Amino acid sequence: MASETGESIRPRGPYIPWDDLPVERETVAGVATVLPVIVLYVLIAVFPIAFAFWASLHDIHTLNPEWEWVGLENYREVMNIATFWGSLWRGIVYMVGSTLIQLVVGLWMALVLNRITRGQKLLTAVVFTAYLIPTIIVSLVALRVFDPPGGVFQMMGAEWFDLWASQTAPLGSRDWAMRLLILIGSWKFAVFVTIFTLAQLRAIPDRFYEAAKICGANRWQMFRDITLPRLMGIVLVVVLLRSIFMFNKFDIIWQLTQGGPGNATTTLPVLAYKTVYTGQEYGLANAIAVVMFLFLLASAIVYFKLFNPSEEVETTT
Amino acid sequence: MSQKEPPGGIFGLSYDRETEFFEALKLISTAIIVLVGAWPIYWMTQLAFTEYETVENSITVFPTPDIFTLDNFTVITEPEMYTYMFNTVVVAIGTIVTVVIVSLLAGYGLARLEFPQKENFARILLIGYLFSPIVIGIPLYQIWRSIGLLGTRVGLIIALSAVSMPFAVWLMWKYIMTIPEAHEEAAWVDGASRWRGFRDVVVPQCRPAIIAAALFAFALAWNDFTFAQILLPQTDTTTFAPGILRAMGQAQFLPDAYLMAISLAMTLPPLLFAYFMQSYLLKGFQVRAL
Numbered sequence: 001m002a003s004e005t006g007e008s009i010r011p012r013g014p015y016i017p018w019d020d021l022p023v024e025r026e027t028v029a030g031v032a033t034v035l036p037v038i039v040l041y042v043l044i045a046v047f048p049i050a051f052a053f054w055a056s057l058h059d060i061h062t063l064n065p066e067w068e069w070v071g072l073e074n075y076r077e078v079m080n081i082a083t084f085w086g087s088l089w090r091g092i093v094y095m096v097g098s099t100l101i102q103l104v105v106g107l108w109m110a111l112v113l114n115r116i117t118r119g120q121k122l123l124t125a126v127v128f129t130a131y132l133i134p135t136i137i138v139s140l141v142a143l144r145v146f147d148p149p150g151g152v153f154q155m156m157g158a159e160w161f162d163l164w165a166s167q168t169a170p171l172g173s174r175d176w177a178m179r180l181l182i183l184i185g186s187w188k189f190a191v192f193v194t195i196f197t198l199a200q201l202r203a204i205p206d207r208f209y210e211a212a213k214i215c216g217a218n219r220w221q222m223f224r225d226i227t228l229p230r231l232m233g234i235v236l237v238v239v240l241l242r243s244i245f246m247f248n249k250f251d252i253i254w255q256l257t258q259g260g261p262g263n264a265t266t267t268l269p270v271l272a273y274k275t276v277y278t279g280q281e282y283g284l285a286n287a288i289a290v291v292m293f294l295f296l297l298a299s300a301i302v303y304f305k306l307f308n309p310s311e312e313v314e315t316t317t
Numbered sequence: 318m319s320q321k322e323p324p325g326g327i328f329g330l331s332y333d334r335e336t337e338f339f340e341a342l343k344l345i346s347t348a349i350i351v352l353v354g355a356w357p358i359y360w361m362t363q364l365a366f367t368e369y370e371t372v373e374n375s376i377t378v379f380p381t382p383d384i385f386t387l388d389n390f391t392v393i394t395e396p397e398m399y400t401y402m403f404n405t406v407v408v409a410i411g412t413i414v415t416v417v418i419v420s421l422l423a424g425y426g427l428a429r430l431e432f433p434q435k436e437n438f439a440r441i442l443l444i445g446y447l448f449s450p451i452v453i454g455i456p457l458y459q460i461w462r463s464i465g466l467l468g469t470r471v472g473l474i475i476a477l478s479a480v481s482m483p484f485a486v487w488l489m490w491k492y493i494m495t496i497p498e499a500h501e502e503a504a505w506v507d508g509a510s511r512w513r514g515f516r517d518v519v520v521p522q523c524r525p526a527i528i529a530a531a532l533f534a535f536a537l538a539w540n541d542f543t544f545a546q547i548l549l550p551q552t553d554t555t556t557f558a559p560g561i562l563r564a565m566g567q568a569q570f571l572p573d574a575y576l577m578a579i580s581l582a583m584t585l586p587p588l589l590f591a592y593f594m595q596s597y598l599l600k601g602f603q604v605r606a607l
Contacts, residue, residue, distance in 0.1 A: 026430050029511065033426025034438060036419040037482055041441075044479035045448055048456035055456060112346040123347065125592040126354045132587035133358075134540045136558035137580040141357045144364065144573050149374050152360070187353070199599050218332075219339060241446060248449035251542035255562060269451040273547075276455055289452045296447050 049293060056287035062280040074287035083263055083271055084288070091267035094182060095247040101186040102242055103235070106193025111227075113194065114201040124198075131191035139255035142184050146171050174264045177257050181265055185252050189245070193238050200234045201227070240303050244296060268292050358584065365389055365581045369574035389578035398579055400553060401560035404470060405583075408545075408556055409538040411474035416481045416534040417527055424489025424526075425515055429498070439490075445483035450476075450543035458547050468551045476544045481537050485530040492526035493519060528597040532590060539587060557583060 056074050058067040078084050113124055145153040148167050157163040157170060170176040204226065212222045250269035253259065259266035259274060266274070268288065275285035330338060364372050366380040369389060377384065392398055427435060457476065458467065466472035500522070501514040509517070520527075542558040549555040555563070561579070565571055 027432045030426045030430035030432030030435070033422045033430065037423045037442070037486060040419065040475065040479040040482060041445065044453060044457070044476055045445070048453050048460060051460055052452070052456035055459070108346070109350055112343060112350060115343055116347060119347075121592070121595065123350065124595050125588070126351060128591035128595055128598070129358065129584075129588050130354055132536050132539070132591050133584050134558055134587075135542055136561060137361070137584055138357070140561070140576050140580050141361050144372075144577070145360065147573075150372060150376055150573075152376050155376060187357070195598065202599060219335060244446060244449075248451060250451045251546075251558070254546075255542065255558075269449070269543075272451055272455060276458070282455075282459070285455050289455050292449065293447070293452050296449065296452075300447060 049290075052286040052289045052293075055283055056290050058283045060282040060286075062276055062282040067283075070283070074284050075291075077284060078287045078291060083266065084268075086263060087266050087268045087271040090178065090263075090265065091247055091269075093178065094185075094249070094253075094265075094267055095243055097182045098185045098189070098246045099239060099242045101182065102190040102193050103239060105186065105190040106238075107197055107231075107235070109190065109194045110197040110201060113198055127191055127194060130188055131195065133188075135188065135251045136255055138184065138188050139252060142180075142256060143171070146180065171257055172261050174261055177261060177265045181253060181256060184256065185246070185249065188252070189242065192242065192245075196234050196238050197231055200231055204230050240300070244300070247296065248292075358588075361577050361580055361584070364574055365578040367574060369572035372574040372577075373572060389572075389574045390582075392575040392579050393582055397560075397564065401555060401557045402579075402583070404549075404554060404560075405539065405557040408470050408473050408477065408541075409535055411470065412477045412481065412538040413531045413534045415474060415478040416485050417531055419478065420482065420485035420489045420530055421520065421523065421527070423486045424493050425519060427486070427490040428493035429501075439487075442483045442486055445480070448480055450480070450541075450547075454544055454547040461548055466548075468549055468554050470549075470554060473541075473544055473548050473556070476548060477538050477541060478534070480544075481530075481534045484533055488526050488530050488533075489523065492523060496522050525597050528594060532594055532598055535590070536587070539583075 055067075057069065057071060059070045059073070060067050109127060113120065113127065116123060145151045146169060148154055148169055154164075154170060158166040158168075164170050164173060164176060171180055208226050209222055212226060217225070247267075248269055249267070250273060253265055253267060253270055254273065257265045259270040269292070272285050272288040272292070275281050275288060279285075363378065363380055366385055366387070366389070367377055368384045368386045371377060371384045380386075393402070426432070427439065453476070461467040461472045466475075496519060501518050504514040504518050505511075540558075541556070542562075545556045546559040546562075549559065561576070565576070
């Protein structure tokens with residue numbers, strides 16, 4: 001029968017009337033391939049954000065399933081608690097400070113790594129390790145070296161440079177906690193900038209530099225006219241990503257200072273976390289989460305409008 | 318360029334001097350990078366091999382024979398610590414597998430198949446970078462609790478996979494676009510189905526991208542603290558990062574040398590990956606996958 005009607009003689013599965021469906025077969029297959037991503041996104045992003053918004057309209061005790069409708073009361077409370085504005089400000093200080101350091105150090109490391117001839121692989125491994133090792137390990141080492149008895153940096157700061165008193169823990173001092181957090185975070189995350197820019201640097205063909213050399217350009221001119229324009233696009237993207245990531249940074253702050261001393265290192269993520277587990281105010285914490293999300297969304301939109309990094313992203317090789 | 322001055326290097330140096338100057342600068346930079354980059358790892362290692370009483374109270378720079386010990390590493394065999402490490406490994410493997418499979422499929426679809434809203438889908442993917450563990454984690458805590466995923470490793474794997482997704486999918490998409498479609502067409506001519514062509518022609522050629530995506534997922538899972546802290550509240554299923562922090566809070570006495578020893582054990586896999594797989598990592602980033 002099969003050969004008479006001209007159909008495929010290959011064995012077939014259950015009959016699906018592709019030609020009668022209002023959609024193309026390729027469309028179905030295409031949507032099916034991205035379906036797992038969509039499901040994950042809905043589960044991890046759309047649903048939680050919607051849930052957070054819904055929960056933020058209620059008064060909820062963290063462990064109590066009773067929800068009490070309060071409307072926008074939580075948002076009014078968020079705007080009124082003094083720690084919110086302080087945390088927002090400290091978050092911005094942390095974000096700007098660490099992003100700037102990471103950008104400068106990361107770019108510098110990428111330029112050096114790209115030009116080095118001997119031991120390049122080993123040096124690259126050393127640099128990459130900083131990004132790949134878990135944050136908790138960075139924190140544990142930092143806690144050890146800044147701890148009063150036996151901490152080498154604590155001793156050096158106290159005795160050699162006279163930065164703090166000999167028995168104080170700098171991570172527990174109001175003056176130093178935030179600065180050290182920025183420095184320790186930058187040690188780990190500057191490598192992120194390096195990885196992206198190094199990949200770009202490797203993609204610049206050598207003939208550009210050779211041509212420039214023949215035309216009599218010096219190194220600074222080569223850097224300015226060949227390297228920098230090539231890097232600009234990726235740098236804008238990386239600055240956006242790093243700012244978002246640093247603004248959202250919770251792990252390293254919680255591990256090193258838990259937001260203390262007092263509120264000296266409490267940024268918005270830390271405040272939200274404390275509100276859930278110390279304050280037991282789940283509804284209020286969700287209101288903070290929603291505010292954070294809106295803030296990020298707004299800054300990302302502004303950034304995209306200003307620089308349009310997606311243009312850079314969407315180019316193919 | 319004016320004819321009066323001969324073309325020269327910066328700061329009015331001659332080319333030779335300029336080159337010397339740059340070589341010196343490069344050497345100093347390298348020294349600083351090695352010093353600052355390797356120092357914490359060296360410090361952790363040397364403390365891990367020093368007797369813990371010494372580590373608590375004084376500063377040593379090298380485990381000389383009289384204070385050298387391997388006893389600190391016994392902490393790894395403690396059932397509690399062992400569980401934390403085991404859970405971390407399970408979560409990392411689970412995340413890698415999920416990310417690679419899902420991103421290969423989506424990358425193939427985006428590169429090879431036409432479907433409506435494709436461009437918009439790609440843009441929405443980028444919004445994935447806005448997923449903040451804390452913003453997502455707080456609502457997820459109650460959601461996971463109500464559907465029974467709170468405190469399970471599967472719940473954490475799902476969350477981590479979604480966070481790794483934007484990078485992995487972009488990477489696969491761009492990478493598959495660099496593979497000539499003719500390879501697949503040849504397979505179709507020989508009677509292979511689309512699925513067969515994907516499995517036997519595209520996937521084997523994607524190896525560098527798969528390794529890059531896997532490395533990235535590994536780094537994320539191995540690194541994760543925030544999601545695990547919120548989503549794995551019970552001690553017996555938690556991963557290394559929140560587990561060790563809780564152990565530090567609860568234990569009467571947990572010497573720093575023990576912490577350094579277990580940290581060293583957790584540092585070794587990333588260290589080896591960084592050394593042996595860096596070319597894949599850079600190759601992955603080169604296709605401008607974001």
